[in-house]
Amino acid sequence: MNKRLIIAVTLSSALALSACKKEPPETTPLPPQDTTSTPAPTPAPTSTAPQPGSQQHFSSAMSGADTIYFDTDQSNIDTEDATALRRQAEYLLQYTGARATVEGHADERGTRDYNLALGERRANAAKNYLVSLGVPESRLRTVSYGEERPVATGSNEQAWARNRRAVTVMID
Amino acid sequence: MIRLRFPAAIAGVALALLATPAMAQDDDLMSDLDPSSIGADEVEDVAIEGDAPDDEGISVTVTADAWQDLGIAIAAFATNRDQPTPANSQGTQALGLELARVVYSDLRFNGLFRPVGPDALPRPSYAQITDPAWSTWQGRSAEMLVHGYVRANDDGRLTVGCYLYDVALQSELVREGWVVQPSEWRRAAHKCADLVYSRLSGEDPFFDSRIAYIAETGPKDNRVKRLAIMDSDGANHRFITNGQSTALTPRYSPDYAKIAYLSYVDGNPRIYVYDIGSGRQTLVTQSSNPTFAPRWSPDGRYILYSMAVSGNTDIYRVSASGGGTPERLTFSPAIEVGGSYSPDGSQIVFESDQSGSQQCYVMNADGSNARRISFFGGRCATPEWSPRGDQIAFTRIAGDFNIAVMSPQGRNMRVLTDAWHDEAPTWAPNGRIIQFFRTERGSGDTSIWQVDLTGENERRLSTPVGASDPAWGPVLP
Numbered sequence: 117m118n119k120r121l122i123i124a125v126t127l128s129s130a131l132a133l134s135a136c137k138k139e140p141p142e143t144t145p146l147p148p149q150d151t152t153s154t155p156a157p158t159p160a161p162t163s164t165a166p167q168p169g170s171q172q173h174f175s176s177a178m179s180g181a182d183t184i185y186f187d188t189d190q191s192n193i194d195t196e197d198a199t200a201l202r203r204q205a206e207y208l209l210q211y212t213g214a215r216a217t218v219e220g221h222a223d224e225r226g227t228r229d230y231n232l233a234l235g236e237r238r239a240n241a242a243k244n245y246l247v248s249l250g251v252p253e254s255r256l257r258t259v260s261y262g263e264e265r266p267v268a269t270g271s272n273e274q275a276w277a278r279n280r281r282a283v284t285v286m287i288d
Numbered sequence: 289m290i291r292l293r294f295p296a297a298i299a300g301v302a303l304a305l306l307a308t309p310a311m312a313q314d315d316d317l318m319s320d321l322d323p324s325s326i327g328a329d330e331v332e333d334v335a336i337e338g339d340a341p342d343d344e345g346i347s348v349t350v351t352a353d354a355w356q357d358l359g360i361a362i363a364a365f366a367t368n369r370d371q372p373t374p375a376n377s378q379g380t381q382a383l384g385l386e387l388a389r390v391v392y393s394d395l396r397f398n399g400l401f402r403p404v405g406p407d408a409l410p411r412p413s414y415a416q417i418t419d420p421a422w423s424t425w426q427g428r429s430a431e432m433l434v435h436g437y438v439r440a441n442d443d444g445r446l447t448v449g450c451y452l453y454d455v456a457l458q459s460e461l462v463r464e465g466w467v468v469q470p471s472e473w474r475r476a477a478h479k480c481a482d483l484v485y486s487r488l489s490g491e492d493p494f495f496d497s498r499i500a501y502i503a504e505t506g507p508k509d510n511r512v513k514r515l516a517i518m519d520s521d522g523a524n525h526r527f528i529t530n531g532q533s534t535a536l537t538p539r540y541s542p543d544y545a546k547i548a549y550l551s552y553v554d555g556n557p558r559i560y561v562y563d564i565g566s567g568r569q570t571l572v573t574q575s576s577n578p579t580f581a582p583r584w585s586p587d588g589r590y591i592l593y594s595m596a597v598s599g600n601t602d603i604y605r606v607s608a609s610g611g612g613t614p615e616r617l618t619f620s621p622a623i624e625v626g627g628s629y630s631p632d633g634s635q636i637v638f639e640s641d642q643s644g645s646q647q648c649y650v651m652n653a654d655g656s657n658a659r660r661i662s663f664f665g666g667r668c669a670t671p672e673w674s675p676r677g678d679q680i681a682f683t684r685i686a687g688d689f690n691i692a693v694m695s696p697q698g699r700n701m702r703v704l705t706d707a708w709h710d711e712a713p714t715w716a717p718n719g720r721i722i723q724f725f726r727t728e729r730g731s732g733d734t735s736i737w738q739v740d741l742t743g744e745n746e747r748r749l750s751t752p753v754g755a756s757d758p759a760w761g762p763v764l765p
Contacts, residue, residue: 189645191599224732227669227683227711228536228757229581229594230639230646232550232557233601233623236578240599259556260578260596264534269508271729 169214171286177207178284184242186280188223191237193245201242204284205249215287218243220260223276228262235260242282257287357402358488361430361455362392364406365448366414366437373440375470380446383473384438385411387448390477391434391484393521394495398721398738399745400485404430417451425455432461434484438473446470450480452487462487474523475764482763492676492718495520498761499714499723500538500547501736503527504754508732513756515549515562520716520760522750528562537581540761541588541608548572548582548591559593561608573606573614581626584608585633585653592617592627592636603627603638603655617655628673628680629653630696637661637671637680637696648682650696661698670712675762676719679741683711683724691724691739704743714760723749725756 166173175182181200184193193201208214220239222231239258247253268275365384376383385406392405410424417435425433433453438446449465464483466476475496482493503516512531515538518524529535529551536557538549547562559572559579572579572593583592591608594601601623606614618624622642629636637650643660648668651658662668666686673680673696684692684701689709694701709727716722716738723738726748734756739746749755 189641224727225689225709227646227685227689229625230623230641230669232578232580233594233596233625236596236601237599237623240596244599258599262557264511264513264536266509269732271732 169211169286170288174207174214174216174284174286178203182285183281183283185277186238186282188225188276188280189234191234191241193241197242198245201245202249205246205251208246208251208255209249215255215257217285217287218246218256218258219265219283219285220258221265221279221281221283222263223279224263224266224271225276226263231262232260235262238280238282242284246284358432359430360395360401360403360432360434360484361409361425361428362388362395362403362405362434363409364388364411365435366412366417368414368437368439371440373446373470374444375446375473380438380440383446384436387436387438387473387477387480388434390474390521390523391436391450391481394478394481395485397521397747399740399747401432401488404428417449420453420455420458422455422458425453430455432484432488434480436480438476441467444470446473446476448473448476448480450476450483452484474519474521478520491720493763494716494718494721496764497717498540498544498764499736500540500549500759500761501725501751501755502535502538502757503751504734504756505531511732515547515551516755517547518751525752537757537759539582539584539759541584542586542762543588543765544761546608548584548593550580550582559591561591561610570610573604575614583627583629585629586631587633592629594625594627601625603636605653615655617651618658619655624649626670628671630673631675631677635673635696637673639669639671639682646685648680648698661696662694662701663698664694664701672713672715674715674719675717679719681713681715681722683713691722693722693741702743704739704741705737705746710737712757714758716760717763723758723760725758727756 181203184197184200208216218239220235222234239260243256243258246256266279268278365387367380367384370379370381372379376386388406392403395401395403412435414437417437420433420435433455435451437449441447445467447465447467451463452461454461462483466479468476478496481495486493497520498517499520500517503514504511506512513534514531515528515535517526517528533551533553536550538547540547545564548559550557551560557578557580559582560569561572562569572582572591577595577597579593579595581594589608590605592603592605595604600621602616602618603624604614604616606612620642622640624638624640627636627638634653635650636653637648639646640649646667646669647660648662648671649658649660666684669683669685671680671682679693680696681691681693684690684703689711690703691705691710691713692701692703707726708729710724713722713724721738721740723736725734726737727734734754736749736751736755736758737746
């Protein structure tokens with residue numbers, strides 16, 4: 117749940133930075149207090165800074181670059197995606213203990229089995245690009261969620277564009 | 289007419305097919321149930337092989353246009369002695385009414401005939417089951433009449449008899465009887481509906497069958513998806529998984545002993561084979577790669593599945609008994625996914641985007657001689673070969689998603705539904721009705737629907753919660 121929330125928040129900030137036609141359109145950002153509602157593992161009175169290599173640390177360091185977007189039925193990495201993946205690679209090369217999962221997703225306007233295969237393609241496209249930038253393959257895994265985990269729940273082009281994505285998530 | 293794929297003894301289902309006369313030597317009614325048209329030899333055949341006797345005498349197989357309008361009166365089943373059973377604590381008289389209601393619902397809700405149910409009809413006596421009060425039924429403009437009886441046996445089982453009469457001719461068209469455990473009383477009603485449907489339409493039966501599907505609850509961005517099963521009419525509904533991990537795309541094995549389906553239970557999409565009897569499940573293949581889109585071969589010996597290796601999805605085949613080495617059937621760098629066997633097991637229809645978009649292809653069962661069959665514009669996805677072999681149903685994507693059929697050569701394409709998003713056709717055991725699921729735009733709510741091959745009779749199935757990924761099994765063994 118928390119992971120999902122963070123992805124949604126970082127996604128919103130990514131949108132504000134980009135104007136590519138492939139990118140999702142501007143959306144209403146979530147209230148900022150939502151990001152701090154993440155429960156701490158212990159009820160410590162003062163919150164500690166996120167641990168480098170943790171999902172929280174990675175997500176805030178990426179500020180949206182943890183997610184790349186695809187055109188309908190496509191899985192190619194364009195220049196915009198490459199920029200985001202370079203930031204991810206720099207992070208992973210800096211924090212050599214960090215391991216990550218690349219999650220591949222599809223929009224709802226596909227058939228279920230094909231969307232699982234398409235999510236595989238997208239996750240592997242992102243992973244292969246990270247490997248080409250020097251990230252050891254052993255530190256990366258992939259998973260396809262097909263159309264099963266949308267971040268945008270509308271049934272329109274804007275929502276579908278946000279859901280056709282590959283998201284890099286740290287394995288805490 | 290009723291062709292069972294496995295002898296009942298092997299399948300372990302306690303439903304024996306028996307002609308009624310054999311069951312009731314000391315019952316005076318039963319002497320009436322022993323016409324010369326059903327001989328002892330045939331009874332023997334029925335009991336052993338599960339085959340029904342051939343029809344004799346008057347042949348009434350009306351054309352499709354005509355039988356849709358046929359008026360059929362389905363009266364409450366009678367009983368020789370009213371007594372409570374585990375099937376109905378009120379007694380066999382109340383059970384007889386329930387049996388007729390199930391027959392009525394089967395025929396009515398599938399757009400077949402114009403049945404009138406037991407709640408709107410007089411209740412025949414036990415003696416009238418084999419000697420109908422013709423004048424009563426002629427006065428109700430019923431062309432066909434269904435009678436039946438239910439009897440509690442000393443061994444705890446039930447005997448259910450089913451009779452179809454032509455009212456105008458005042459003659460019996462067909463009869464059959466079954467001995468069932470009380471818990472399976474609805475199966476006897478489905479078999480009666482199958483008997484009536486088969487006799488009048490000339491088609492194979494299909495009501496006595498089950499459906500596996502995915503039950504959906506919760507919001508669109510946090511949907512809970514559970515494996516569930518139910519009878520073909522939605523009764524005997526049962527959840528199999530608890531929803532803690534997403535379950536998708538179930539498929540019944542042809543003998544109903546197992547269900548292959550996708551689960552994220554270990555965090556990755558993988559096919560498991562769930563054994564209904566033991567409740568245990570095993571991975572379809574020992575691989576760290578994701579596997580999805582399971583399909584059984586018609587003989588149950590193989591499972592087809594799709595597996596992604598380094599992002600490239602191809603179709604594989606593995607022995608359903610487990611432990612064998614998977615055999616790769618497709619080799620292109622494109623997505624090859626799904627797959628559905630022809631009824632004789634010699635060919636497989638599947639989808640591939642090697643042309644640039646999803647299209648349907650047919651290959652031999654060993655993977656050789658793959659060729660594209662869909663050339664009618666739009667995309668072709670989730671192809672499913674009819675159990676009759678004469679049609680392939682698929683999801684046609686041309687703007688909206690709709691259910692369509694075509695010949696195995698890819699000709700005579702016909703679109704059967706008209707909605708925003710209909711997906712994943714699955715065939716009734718007789719190849720005459722197609723189920724699929726419909727997704728509502730916006731809410732993403734899903735429901736299971738079915739449509740006949742004319743596209744005219746479409747209806748929504750009643751399910752407790754949202755429903756997707758239906759998979760219709762064969763006629764029960």
